[in-house]
Amino acid sequence: DAGVTQSPTHLIKTRGQQVTLRCSPISGHKSVSWYQQVLGQGPQFIFQYYEKEERGRGNFPDRFSARQFPNYSSELNVNALLLGDSALYLCASSLPLAGGNEKLFFGSGTQLSVL
Amino acid sequence: AQSVTQLGSHVSVSEGALVLLRCNYSSSVPPYLFWYVQYPNQGLQLLLKYTTGATLVKGINGFEAEFKKSETSFHLTKPSAHMSDAAEYFCAVSPYTNAGKSTFGDGTTLTVKP
Numbered sequence: 001d002a003g004v005t006q007s008p009t010h011l012i013k014t015r016g017q018q019v020t021l022r023c024s025p026i027s028g029h030k031s032v033s034w035y036q037q038v039l040g041q042g043p044q045f046i047f048q049y050y051e052k053e054e055r056g057r058g059n060f061p062d063r064f065s066a067r068q069f070p071n072y073s074s075e076l077n078v079n080a081l082l083l084g085d086s087a088l089y090l091c092a093s094s095l096p097l098a099g100g101n102e103k104l105f106f107g108s109g110t111q112l113s114v115l
Numbered sequence: 116a117q118s119v120t121q122l123g124s125h126v127s128v129s130e131g132a133l134v135l136l137r138c139n140y141s142s143s144v145p146p147y148l149f150w151y152v153q154y155p156n157q158g159l160q161l162l163l164k165y166t167t168g169a170t171l172v173k174g175i176n177g178f179e180a181e182f183k184k185s186e187t188s189f190h191l192t193k194p195s196a197h198m199s200d201a202a203e204y205f206c207a208v209s210p211y212t213n214a215g216k217s218t219f220g221d222g223t224t225l226t227v228k229p
Contacts, residue, residue: 031215033215035219040221042219043205044219055213092158092159092215102213102214103214104149104214104217108157109158
């Protein structure tokens, strides 16, 4: 079975531009979470979507938005890019299970460079 | 609110030596606790997790961790390091029943010397 796939793998943008990152979860997984990982730091939670509805949002400005489609794939949009948005953006999917058996599966990420 | 502190951003051990990576957490609700490994240019891979029950958790690749509520710690250990263990390790905490909203520490880079 395919794992979590993200596209593109690398992206270079200039300040002020807009970017869309894409994520396809593992087949059957209904929850998708987005994380930002700045060099030298741990991933920071941006959004979680479950069954096409936003289930949580981290401490990020409104320039960041996301959505989930009927096939459970997801897009992360960032408007008005800043230099500080340069980071590895990770997508993770899971199949929420009762009894504490939920596991997150991460994609390899999209490396965004803002010049 | 939840937070994670990983003590030591870099740890270096000799091949065959004990690996000990430290993690302390803060959580206002019963936590889920995780350790992940990240190799260069890759996403994170789950090593092990604690939810409820047994406080000593065994994971993949010979790693284990012990949940100590009184010390709010979840340290990761491996009895004998291999060269292939060299990577970055992240401790994470999430609200009960929702691993998707995890809070991560800043990571510990493990170097294994021959």
